Amino acid sequence: MTVAVELIVNQLKEVLTEEQVSTNETVRQLHGRDESHHSMSLPDIVVFPRSTADVSAILKIAHVERVPVVPFGVGSSLEGNAIPIANGISIDFSEMNTILEIRPDDLLVKVQPGVTRAQLNKELKKHGLQFTVDPGADATLGGMAATNASGTTAVRYGVMRDQVRDLEVVLADGSVIHTGSLAAKSSSGYHLNGLFIGSEGTLGCFTELTLQVYGIPEFVTAGRAVFATVGDAVSAVTALLQAGISIGRVELVDEASIKQANIYNETSYNEKPTLFLEFHGNEAGMHADIEFASEIFEDFACLSVEFEQDNAARNKLWEARHSLAYAYIHAYPGKKLMSTDVCVPISMLADSVLYAREQLEQVGLAGGIVGHVGDGNFHTLLMLDPNDAEEQAKADRFNEHIVQYALLRGGTCTGEHGVGIGKMKYQSTEHGTSLLVMKSIKAALDPHNIMNPGKIFTM
Amino acid sequence: MTVAVELIVNQLKEVLTEEQVSTNETVRQLHGRDESHHSMSLPDIVVFPRSTADVSAILKIAHVERVPVVPFGVGSSLEGNAIPIANGISIDFSEMNTILEIRPDDLLVKVQPGVTRAQLNKELKKHGLQFTVDPGADATLGGMAATNASGTTAVRYGVMRDQVRDLEVVLADGSVIHTGSLAAKSSSGYHLNGLFIGSEGTLGCFTELTLQVYGIPEFVTAGRAVFATVGDAVSAVTALLQAGISIGRVELVDEASIKQANIYNETSYNEKPTLFLEFHGNEAGMHADIEFASEIFEDFACLSVEFEQDNAARNKLWEARHSLAYAYIHAYPGKKLMSTDVCVPISMLADSVLYAREQLEQVGLAGGIVGHVGDGNFHTLLMLDPNDAEEQAKADRFNEHIVQYALLRGGTCTGEHGVGIGKMKYQSTEHGTSLLVMKSIKAALDPHNIMNPGKIFTM
The missing domain is CATH 3.30.465.10 (Uridine Diphospho-n-acetylenolpyruvylglucosamine Reductase; domain 3)
Known part of the structure; x- marks a missing residue:
């Protein structure tokens, strides 16, 4: 522990109890990573506040001493969002869980x-x-x-x-x-x-x-519909949305991913683009929606469609979707999962997914595509060897292509994972001049740049 | 036209055409008011941009010359939002309507x-x-x-x-x-x-x-349900929302307002708190929802309920709600409408409406209450003589009571009309320290305070 860190620790221990402040190596390791492939970077200190007053006291010290501070939940972020790349204090909120x-x-x-x-x-x-x-x-x-x-x-x-x-x-x-x-x-x-x-x-x-x-909705029905092409599947969803049918969930899983799920779950589903659906509502309305949805699916050359209302049968029906990440992780032992996260206008989704598949094959990486297709958000799941720089470079190049494709079509580089470290390089292209507005807001609210510095954009 | 104004006009005419820049008295009068009871204040100049480039050119001049600028649509704002209280330039967007x-x-x-x-x-x-x-x-x-x-x-x-x-x-x-x-x-x-x-x-x-x-939803059904008390009506809506029933619209109209509507429309509806409803969806689901809603209404001692699906019948059924503002305006010739606009957590809505009714009687003003009851937002419609200072003072006192009541219960002073001039005095109570954050954002983005100055808060 350096003298500078010790000074901060002493100040923190004046406002928190002894056990709320840790410089233990293992504790720091646990707060130096998230679930992403981004490199580890350790905080100098981990604190465990128990109240708003604790958090306020911690930040007052950090503000005066110009110490970087990163809030930490369970570390499930996927873009390095919670990694303290500038070290400093990781604020672990696990004791504020009421x-x-x-x-x-x-x-x-x-x-x-x-x-x-x-x-x-x-x-x-x-x-x-x-x-x-x-x-x-x-x-x-x-x-x-x-x-x-x-x-x-x-x-x-x-x-x-x-x-x-x-x-x-x-x-x-x-x-x-x-x-x-x-x-x-x-x-x-x-x-x-x-x-x-x-x-x-x-x-x-x-x-x-x-x-x-x-x-909690009165009734829930799960559905699975298989299509000949990604384009048909996406067009069917667009038609559903336009008709104003209220869909609880609708997920696209591509053929490569169904194949992977078949291996993992020992199933033999048709290895074609598949929609996993859920309808929520009252029984009568839901049945009408399902009937209407089935008709729309037929218009788009649906190969097969099935629905289940019973809880166990619903889970079984969705299994291939739910187990997808595990199916990939299981198939590539020792590798780490990396996920792209673009979101595009829904009219661009089918082509975006096809483009992603083409690019995947071109760079020579194994991976599956799964899409929150009602929102135009899709993920390419890639399995990477963290020690293989070439593979990482391929994945980065692939991600770059996917993002640029999405941005050119009015989309965003991240639909739900956030910018963190991984999407910083696209902020200028995506936001243009408005990035200056974001920076001026950041400067106004955090003049010493102590709050999770080096994330989203650099000041 | 002062020399200062003339200088600005000349600059504007360098970037816009002659007919896009007006200092005509009538034109200025039209841009010096909105639909509220707030006092008129004239812009010095009215401009009619036709493109983003025009607007940018106007603001560049205003920025350098420190001239206040207020955007203007059709002037239907209700809190003086579009009134140029610091004069300057009113930017009329009527020619950017593509x-x-x-x-x-x-x-x-x-x-x-x-x-x-x-x-x-x-x-x-x-x-x-x-x-x-x-x-x-x-x-x-x-x-x-x-x-x-x-x-x-x-x-x-x-x-x-x-x-x-x-x-x-x-x-x-x-x-x-x-x-x-x-x-x-x-x-x-x-x-x-x-x-x-x-x-x-x-x-x-x-x-x-x-x-x-x-x-556009496949089917629409309009409904009207009459209750013995405001409390029953609001509780019924809460129960509907909790059950997850998808309501297209649900409006509460109090007894005084039904009375006014009866006079105006020559109808004889039961002068009791009434819910006006709309359900949107597929036919089967809507019928199930309506059946379920009717059962819930019965639980809350509903006096009568009727539904209409035909377009003309639906409009007829909603007439009392739609015509309400006109009913009041018609009953008080020469007076101006003023509307309160608080929004409260829905569990507080029934009491808030009752409180508003009590206060209305206490200050001795005529008015009706209409609520967007699914959101907890309600309006008290007051008819005021713009030349009667005492009546205006009463109305201000009434509004003050309603707002304080809402703020104490976690509500907001304005659910949908905006702050404009009328709700500025409540911003500090409502937002506390976060008002400083808002001001720092404003200062960062508009350092010379030229954008609609004196609205929402003073810098």
């Missing part, structure tokens, strides 16, 4: 940032309620707000930004603000809620979140 | 800011599409984005902020940025889209909007 209030009449819940979505849903279920954002990982809600996470249900319920009614945020100087209210809508003042969500810890630390929840 | 692009496959449309919502919907109808935000007035889409407008359909489709995919914005110094992309979701960079929407012309002028549109 569900503070459930207001069933208001369909609202107030939580601390360390609450995970599974923890919240377990509690909400008792009230017949659900929190809808499902990014796959059992991430913390603070982390999900920081990256504007979404996932399979966004097509129906929206992304993280749509669910947050209010945030309590500790700013770089330790001051505490609220960004919204409990009202369902507001035209009062600037929309700070939206600004802080997706800011990836670069503008402040979230210490409380008030989130919108929903009633 | 629908630039309709992308049915992407459910997107690109428009200039002067396009009105009726104009857009007329065009969209040809494609089986609709733009859903309906604030009542045939406002411009630029103006609606500037105040984050909403209205009766927000419960189903969300507010203006939910519909905007991208804005082209001319900043105070004349530079042009884009705040979003065409992608349905993004985690790339700060959410400038959300920040600019609702900024009421204080951060920049919108010159292009890319908006999300929806398929």
